[in-house]
Amino acid sequence: EAQLVESGGGLVQAGGSLRLSCAASGFTFNDYAMAWFRQAPGKEPEGLLCMSSSNVTTYFTESVKGRFTISRDNAKNTAYLQMNSLKPEDTANYYCAADLLCFDYSGALYLHDYRGQGTQVTVSS
Numbered sequence: 001e002a003q004l005v006e007s008g009g010g011l012v013q014a015g016g017s018l019r020l021s022c023a024a025s026g027f028t029f030n031d032y033a034m035a036w037f038r039q040a041p042g043k044e045p046e047g048l049l050c051m052s053s054s055n056v057t058t059y060f061t062e063s064v065k066g067r068f069t070i071s072r073d074n075a076k077n078t079a080y081l082q083m084n085s086l087k088p089e090d091t092a093n094y095y096c097a098a099d100l101l102c103f104d105y106s107g108a109l110y111l112h113d114y115r116g117q118g119t120q121v122t123v124s125s
Contacts, residue, residue, distance in 0.1 A: 002026035002114045004096050009119030012086055020081040020119060022096035027114065033102045034072055034079035035060075037109075038092035038121075045109060046092075050102035051079065060104040064090075086123045093118040 008020040022034065035050035047060035051070045059065050067086075072079045079096055095118035097105070105111045 002098075004098060004114050004116035006094065006096055006116045006119040009094060009121045011122045011124065014086060014088055014123055014125050016086050016123075017082070017084045018086065018121060020083070020094055020096075020121075022079040022081075022116060024077045024079070024098060024114075027098065029072075029077040029098075030074045032098040032100060032113070034070070035097045035099065035102060035104075036068075036070060036079075036081045036094060037097060037106055038090075038094045039118075040089075040092040043092075045106040047104035047106040048081075050104075052102050056102075058102045060106070083121070086121075088123045088125045091121060091123050093120050095119070 003025045005023045033052045036048045039045040049059045049070050051057050067084050069082045095116045097112040098114040
């Protein structure tokens with residue numbers, strides 16, 4: 001059974017950093033693009049960025065450019081989201097997704113091939 005499990009969320013002060021992990025199992029990780037999305041309370045999901053199977057990064061939103069980066073370790077079947085200079089408006093549930101190609105499915109989450117349950121990030125002011 002395919003599974004994505006996020007970890008690394010928590011409470012951080014504004015200006016701080018966090019690194020989220022997304023551990024994959026049950027499918028051929030190397031073949032898939034890995035993406036990060038978030039959803040804040042009362043708001044629609046927001047696609048953040050994606051790394052293709054060939055390690056090309058695509059940003060879905062300008063709001064995290066220069067602050068968030070994505071990486072992957074194929075040997076560990078894990079993707080990462082490094083978040084720096086965090087702001088209170090970054091508070092949300094963050095989740096990862098796997099798809100054959102990078103695409104912003106934030107408007108139709110059911111289209112993801114695989115998606116994790118998320119990890120909560122709270123940024124205090």
